[in-house]
Amino acid sequence: MTYVRSTFRHPALPKNDLGYTVDYYEGSLSTLCAGCGHDSINAAIVEACWQMNIEPHKVAKLSGIGCSSKSPAYFLSNSHGFNSVHGRMPSVATGANLANRDLIYFGVSGDGDTASIGMGQFVHVVRRNLNMVYLVMNNGCYGLTKGQDSATADAGSKSKAGSVNLFEAIDLASLAIELGATFVGQSFSGDKDQLIPLMKAAMSHKGFAFLNVISPCVTFNNNAGSTKSYDYVREHVEITGTMDFVPMMREITANYEAGDVSDITMHDGSEIRLHKLQKDWDPTNRRSAMNAVQNAKDKSEILTGLLYIDESSQDLHELINTSDIALNSLPQSLLTPGSDALAKLNASLR
Amino acid sequence: MKPTNIQDPEYFHKVVDCQYACPAHTPVPEYIRLIAEGRYTEAYMINWDSNVFPGVLGRTCDRPCEPACRRGRIDEEPVAICRLKRVAADNRDDVIPYMPQGPFPPNGKKVALIGGGPASLTVARDLAPLGYEVHLFDEQKLGGGFMRSQIPAFRLPEHVLNDEVNYILRLGIHTQFEHYVESLKDVLEKDYDAVFVGTGAPRGRDLPDLPGRQEGDANIHIGINWLGSVAFEHTTNIGKRVIVLGGGNTAMDCCRTARRLGGEDVKVIVRSPFASMKASPWEKEDAQHEDIPIIDNHVPRSFVVATDEEWSVVSDQWLAGEPIPDEAKLRVDENPHSAIRNPQLRGMTFEKVEAVYDENGKRSLVPTGEPEVFFPADDVLIAVGQENSFPWIERTVGVDFDKWEMPVVDKTTFQSTNPRVFFGGDAAFGPENVITAVAHGHQAAVSIDLFCNGKNLLTERLHPMTNLISQKMGIHEWAYDSAVDEYDRLVVPQADKTVTLRDRKKEVELGFDPLAGYKEAERCLNCDVQTVFEAPKCIECDACVDICPTACITFTTDGDESDLRSRTKVPALNISQDIYVADGLKTGRVMVKDEDVCLHCGLCAERCPTAAWDMQKFWYNVTKAGEVKYNVVQITRNESAV
Numbered sequence A: 001m002t003y004v005r006s007t008f009r010h011p012a013l014p015k016n017d018l019g020y021t022v023d024y025y026e027g028s029l030s031t032l033c034a035g036c037g038h039d040s041i042n043a044a045i046v047e048a049c050w051q052m053n054i055e056p057h058k059v060a061k062l063s064g065i066g067c068s069s070k071s072p073a074y075f076l077s078n079s080h081g082f083n084s085v086h087g088r089m090p091s092v093a094t095g096a097n098l099a100n101r102d103l104i105y106f107g108v109s110g111d112g113d114t115a116s117i118g119m120g121q122f123v124h125v126v127r128r129n130l131n132m133v134y135l136v137m138n139n140g141c142y143g144l145t146k147g148q149d150s151a152t153a154d155a156g157s158k159s160k161a162g163s164v165n166l167f168e169a170i171d172l173a174s175l176a177i178e179l180g181a182t183f184v185g186q187s188f189s190g191d192k193d194q195l196i197p198l199m200k201a202a203m204s205h206k207g208f209a210f211l212n213v214i215s216p217c218v219t220f221n222n223n224a225g226s227t228k229s230y231d232y233v234r235e236h237v238e239i240t241g242t243m244d245f246v247p248m249m250r251e252i253t254a255n256y257e258a259g260d261v262s263d264i265t266m267h268d269g270s271e272i273r274l275h276k277l278q279k280d281w282d283p284t285n286r287r288s289a290m291n292a293v294q295n296a297k298d299k300s301e302i303l304t305g306l307l308y309i310d311e312s313s314q315d316l317h318e319l320i321n322t323s324d325i326a327l328n329s330l331p332q333s334l335l336t337p338g339s340d341a342l343a344k345l346n347a348s349l350r
Numbered sequence B: 001m002k003p004t005n006i007q008d009p010e011y012f013h014k015v016v017d018c019q020y021a022c023p024a025h026t027p028v029p030e031y032i033r034l035i036a037e038g039r040y041t042e043a044y045m046i047n048w049d050s051n052v053f054p055g056v057l058g059r060t061c062d063r064p065c066e067p068a069c070r071r072g073r074i075d076e077e078p079v080a081i082c083r084l085k086r087v088a089a090d091n092r093d094d095v096i097p098y099m100p101q102g103p104f105p106p107n108g109k110k111v112a113l114i115g116g117g118p119a120s121l122t123v124a125r126d127l128a129p130l131g132y133e134v135h136l137f138d139e140q141k142l143g144g145g146f147m148r149s150q151i152p153a154f155r156l157p158e159h160v161l162n163d164e165v166n167y168i169l170r171l172g173i174h175t176q177f178e179h180y181v182e183s184l185k186d187v188l189e190k191d192y193d194a195v196f197v198g199t200g201a202p203r204g205r206d207l208p209d210l211p212g213r214q215e216g217d218a219n220i221h222i223g224i225n226w227l228g229s230v231a232f233e234h235t236t237n238i239g240k241r242v243i244v245l246g247g248g249n250t251a252m253d254c255c256r257t258a259r260r261l262g263g264e265d266v267k268v269i270v271r272s273p274f275a276s277m278k279a280s281p282w283e284k285e286d287a288q289h290e291d292i293p294i295i296d297n298h299v300p301r302s303f304v305v306a307t308d309e310e311w312s313v314v315s316d317q318w319l320a321g322e323p324i325p326d327e328a329k330l331r332v333d334e335n336p337h338s339a340i341r342n343p344q345l346r347g348m349t350f351e352k353v354e355a356v357y358d359e360n361g362k363r364s365l366v367p368t369g370e371p372e373v374f375f376p377a378d379d380v381l382i383a384v385g386q387e388n389s390f391p392w393i394e395r396t397v398g399v400d401f402d403k404w405e406m407p408v409v410d411k412t413t414f415q416s417t418n419p420r421v422f423f424g425g426d427a428a429f430g431p432e433n434v435i436t437a438v439a440h441g442h443q444a445a446v447s448i449d450l451f452c453n454g455k456n457l458l459t460e461r462l463h464p465m466t467n468l469i470s471q472k473m474g475i476h477e478w479a480y481d482s483a484v485d486e487y488d489r490l491v492v493p494q495a496d497k498t499v500t501l502r503d504r505k506k507e508v509e510l511g512f513d514p515l516a517g518y519k520e521a522e523r524c525l526n527c528d529v530q531t532v533f534e535a536p537k538c539i540e541c542d543a544c545v546d547i548c549p550t551a552c553i554t555f556t557t558d559g560d561e562s563d564l565r566s567r568t569k570v571p572a573l574n575i576s577q578d579i580y581v582a583d584g585l586k587t588g589r590v591m592v593k594d595e596d597v598c599l600h601c602g603l604c605a606e607r608c609p610t611a612a613w614d615m616q617k618f619w620y621n622v623t624k625a626g627e628v629k630y631n632v633v634q635i636t637r638n639e640s641a642v
């Protein structure tokens, strides 16, 4: 009996611009169930960070509680991490981000962690436009506590034990768009070709980037009748379009037929090259994005891909006019200006 | 692309790189696992079945398996397969009870084997238990062929060879030693049902046209003849200064033997650059370790043979390494009187060259234009190659020869153009090595048995024996040790050279002790435990793709082979390794597994939620003549179970 993953890697693994092979971005060996969608998403995160030439120490991984929230242990071992209380990742992320705005904040949550116990924190972090990626590994159930229906389980979806869910599902993507998220995407753990560029764009986005990723729970919610099973999701996925993420200063090499292509320039100069497949959908128009999601839902389809993007928004730091410099880099004199400065401030408020 | 047919036994055979590369297809990983378990006798018998001389080969094999070993593509060095074989041989118990026990009921057929090397001995071992009356002829006084006469005792102790030759002779072989066969015609006129020629490639190349060759003859020796004469103790000493010409393994054996027979200043001088010498790297290392310099890029120009007077005039300058002026012709052929004045070999002159490669990579050795250089020597050993020679085969007996004077022999059946005459070993296609001779012997024995039973040699040859058995014992539990040990290859300890150089028969390598043998065995990746994929079970969750340490698995849209190879997770550029393609997935994609650097760690199968992957042990064994089974593993396993 072993279950030890060899550290031998393919001898021809390519290196990224920083000189790292992809294994530098890996985490420890996953303890999730074999076949869990979350593991696939973790692998996509590893690949996306490698491709983006991100220095792992420039990333902070944040999570709550759940199988999904355990995931940060399984990617980016060389990054910072904080595994918080159930549903409380947004407040930890907010605090960390305000203290050090120079890191990439990558939050991982579950549908239970976000749509049930964490709903209160979630809606506020969206509306504050905190500069982070917030990824929900959405399996329609509480995986860690043995598969109870979650708030994102569709009405009529059947559990493994055979009971049918009576309640309407909370649609997290619609909710995020509604609350003013400035980047919203939806995807499926089994489609890395879509997921990786989407993650790369989300990490480049300034502001709140929300990714709702359907991620089948292979043990408790992969049965016939479940609307979050591998088979069901594969049959019902409908895509907004294919996209290629082009980091700044790179030549665009992807080839698409002209006409359907639009480029979205991000604040850092990167580009999203979008090959649209949906008619009457404009990813930069919130109402159009809402309609596209609703229309798909009416047809029992799961719309995946980039749904909405607003590159002109102001993130929380800009909105509340914080220090441009991360607090850990401020000189002592500025960080704690002393009792005179405090007295002055107090006086000004009298 | 066409999905892989895993029913074809050759598909999985090729994945077991070492076994596939072994001419006799020894089931390497199976015996390595037995060594790790300390079951040396069984490990020995698996070898004995396949390669007949485990103790000999565990010390001397050319080991084509090692450059092929998968571990070498992932780690710095391959598994020490060859020296593990020796661990089995060194630690075995009495193996005779597991061997066929004579006397065997005669089948009325009689065969003659000419030459007593590994090829003939293999034929003898395979045919005797079937009831053949086997007559073996060799000009030497003991069996073993070149294993005895050429491979020096410091690499292969005599008792090791004797044991393994005797395992065969005790099967009731009629030996006719010290019997040089003068005429194949005579043999064919006797009542043999078949004749096997295993006479090797017994002629060492000479340099007959070099000036001074004749005059210096008393101190100029053909390498293989000299080694033979040392082995049979006709030669017991050599001069202090020795030059060995040649860059192959024979040259290495000559120089090392010379060191043990009194040679103090022994040099190997070779035409080609060091890196492209024919000798195996480990043979070169061993020679250098014994203080034998290897001087490359030097082409021999003459043997310097001179009388004392002649020599005294120039010796100071020449020995000081001063350039040799053109006028100082000391070559005896231009000095007619010297012969009567008892001239002596003084050394040799060489021209310096460098290797130049043309645009096709073809090498030529171009003189550098520097003056010739002189190296002193009391004796010279010429080890510049070996040839076949069949002076005893009349060209009228129906055995055809090609324009290079080589017999025309079928590559599968080893039959010559005279249906009753078979060839194998170095006699068939030129000098190779022991393991090749054994592999030929097995196939020739199969052919002889079919021939003597009136069967078709090609269509009635039996396929290899194969089997595929799941190793699954639990979720993370396999019947083999799936974890990959990551330490480096262990070094085989050697006896101190102050001891070995004093005694020609003192074995240099000490071999791995059982603990080191265990550790080295654990480096083996169990390449025979195959990843077997069942597409209908797969739900395409990607778990196997993500867990595989070496990025072997890809799910993608179909394409032709080169297209698929370019689209695997890491492009599958090693085309000597197959890609395993399966269709029948729900999404219509294909599963593509690049076999190249699979660690056989089983993680894909452990991670798969539906057991679409399974780890299955593949057994492949070449069928021997008459299907005699020496595979005792089953027997001993049952015994220990009782």
Ligand SMILES: Cc1cc2nc3c(=O)[nH]c(=O)nc-3n(C[C@H](O)[C@H](O)[C@H](O)COP(=O)(O)OP(=O)(O)OC[C@H]3O[C@@H](n4cnc5c(N)ncnc54)[C@H](O)[C@@H]3O)c2cc1C
Pocket (backbone or CB within 6 Å): B060, B061, B062, B114, B115, B116, B117, B118, B119, B120, B137, B138, B139, B140, B144, B145, B146, B147, B150, B151, B179, B180, B181, B182, B198, B199, B200, B201, B202, B224, B227, B249, B250, B253, B386, B392, B424, B425, B426, B427, B431, B432, B433, B434, B435, B437
């Ligand atoms: C110096 C040297 C070192 C070597 N070292 C290695 C090594 O380390 N590992 C390795 O794998 N291989 C080695 N080889 C090669 C290996 O020895 C041969 O490839 C192998 O022995 C060939 O086996 P064979 O059965 O074809 O013939 P051989 O072993 O050559 O046996 C042929 C026998 O037939 C006898 N014979 C020939 N003609 C007649 C006749 N007309 N009548 C009667 N008898 C006859 C010969 O005397 C000889 O005994 C070495 C070779 C040399 C020269």
Ligand SMILES: Cc1ncc(C[n+]2csc(CCOP(=O)(O)OP(=O)(O)O)c2C)c(N)n1
Pocket (backbone or CB within 6 Å): A065, A066, A067, A068, A069, A086, A109, A110, A111, A112, A113, A114, A117, A137, A139, A141, A142, A143, A144, A145, A150
């Ligand atoms: C405060 C608190 N309440 C309840 C729990 C029990 N609990 C652990 S995980 C979990 C649900 C997780 O569901 P989800 O976020 O969807 O994660 P999944 O395991 O499905 O990935 C709950 C209710 C807890 N750990 N802490």
Ligand code: SF4
Pocket (backbone or CB within 6 Å): B016, B017, B018, B019, B028, B029, B068, B069, B070, B071, B078, B079, B081, B523, B524, B525, B526, B527, B528
């Ligand atoms: S790792 Fe083991 S089984 Fe694989 S090629 Fe090497 S020796 Fe053979």
Ligand code: SF4
Pocket (backbone or CB within 6 Å): B531, B547, B548, B549, B550, B551, B552, B553, B597, B598, B599, B600, B601, B602, B603, B604, B605
């Ligand atoms: S056994 Fe499976 S997981 Fe292990 S290296 Fe091979 S393909 Fe990859």
Ligand code: SF4
Pocket (backbone or CB within 6 Å): A035, B537, B538, B539, B540, B541, B542, B543, B544, B545, B604, B607, B608, B609, B610, B611, B612, B613
């Ligand atoms: S882990 Fe199993 S089910 Fe999942 S993709 Fe691999 S073979 Fe298919």
Ligand SMILES: [Mg+2]
Pocket (backbone or CB within 6 Å): A066, A068, A110, A111, A112, A137, A138, A139, A140, A141, A142, A143, A150
């Ligand atoms: Mg969940």
